[in-house]
Amino acid sequence: MRVRSLIATVAILWGVGLRAADASPKGDIQSKIKEAMENYDLMDYDAAKKLLNQALAIAKKNKIDKDPVVAKAHLSLAIVEFVNKDTDAARLSFLSAVQIDPKITIDPAYKTADMAKLLEQARKDATGVGAVEPTPPPPSANSIDCSAVKGVQHTIIDSAKVGKALAIEAYVGADVSSTKIAAMYRPEKASQFVEVKLKKEGDCKYTGTIPASAMHGTLVHYYVAAFNDVGKAIAGKGTSGSPNIIELTAGSGGGGAESPSDKEDPINGGGGGGGGSVTSNVTVGPKRPRVMIGVAGGTGFGYVSGETEANNTVKNCCIGNSWVVLQPEIGYFVSQQLIIGIAGRIGFPIGANVDGHATAAPGALVRVRYALAKNGEGVRVMGQLGAGIMRNTIKLDNSEPGMDTDVVAQGPLLVGGGAGFVKRLAGAVSVTADLSLLAGIAVVKSIGPAPVLNNGFGADLSVGLELGF
Helix, strand or coil, X not given: CHHHHHHHHHHHHHHHHHHHHHCCHHHHHHHHHHHHHHHHHCCCHHHHHHHHHHHHHHHHHCCCCCCHHHHHHHHHHHHHHHHCCCHHHHHHHHHHHHHHCCCCCCCCCCCCHHHHHHHHHHHHHCCCCCCCCCCCCCCCCCCCCHHHCCCEECCCCCEEECCCCEEEEXXXXXXXXXXXXXXXXXXXXXXXXXXXXXXXXXXXXXXXXXXXXXXXXXXXXXXXXXXXXXXXXXXXXXXXXXXXXXXXECECCECCCCCHHHHHCXXXXXXXXXXXXXXXXXXXXXXXXXXXXXXXXXXXXEEECCECCCCCECCCCEEEEEEEEEEEEEEEECCCCEEEXXXXXXXXXXXXXXXCCCCCEEEEEEEEEEECCCCCCEEXXXXXXXXXXXXXXXXXXXXXXXXXXXXXXXXXXXXXXXXXXXXXXXXXXXXXXXXXXXXXXXXXXXECCECCCEXXXXXXXXXXXXXXX
């Protein structure tokens, strides 16, 4: 019994130890990186970026921002920013990663040639980039010796009150040749940084204020930088790609939700606060693609009856073939799972040798697709309705050699459904496979170049590519 009790005690302590390890700051950071890259795979770049910035905030708060796991967070953020076409921010995030872990590499699942090239450039630049080099702590406010100030020195602010204006203070050394010193802030849910120009006080001290209208939600991103005459940051604390993060706490100015002063928010449509112009160096990608363009190709077959286009009777029920079928498509993402769009169906009934038949079978369909998985991948079903002509080639029962293969036309009302599979390859590109089923209903007996229309059923097997944006 004592042995069993000892084993049970050890097991409990082991489990507690594992849970404690999982609850550590490093464990939190790893969890957020994993979740962020899952969102990246779903093209939810905004959510991925937010999670990675939260991971970096945890690192700074716990003073482990030089740990290798933090290098992985910077690297992942760089990947998100690169795909989001914010190359400058990606370069700075790569730089932050290699300064912690010089040998860090990109996972092959995300790696591209241009991305790898940018990382290698950051590796070369890792020594000697003033904008992200560590700087000495700011001098004491009571005894400022401006001759000892080097670069841009600023004490990073980790937390602040909701709804309260926040004072920003920085010291700039004589070694920085700049035309402007500014604090750049980005409220929660905003996509761009807003500039607050810092005013000079004395020989090297600069001050300014992030307005109360920006201090809403749960966090605010900011950085302090010196800019040259073309508006490029040449030194600073934080960057647009790796900003400092202020966690907002409830205070007399409001709760954890949005402040009433949000109406003055210059990001979200108000006219107040902050001054300065909005920079355009931050681009936030869409949460999901809104438009899909696809093209697929394959082959079709169908059950035919009635008369051919050369007025030959189909005496025995048979299966005809539409050897080549092309299906272009454009759709709108109502949600990650639901797409509504328009598809074309162009069949080519190759092989007929009886004179007078058509060589193509055009059609247009309204198509609704629904994926069973929430991320839009995997199995999906579809319904379709439209108009057009399906044509299949068949062997005639009794005809002369060389004149024994004709075309049967079906339609013009097309109604059907189908099922398929979609798998994302990389970025916004996906590969698809579909089985489309259509009934051609002869609501009229002839139309245009189709002298005889019949009722029938057709099926198309196709593979293709989709691009979402």
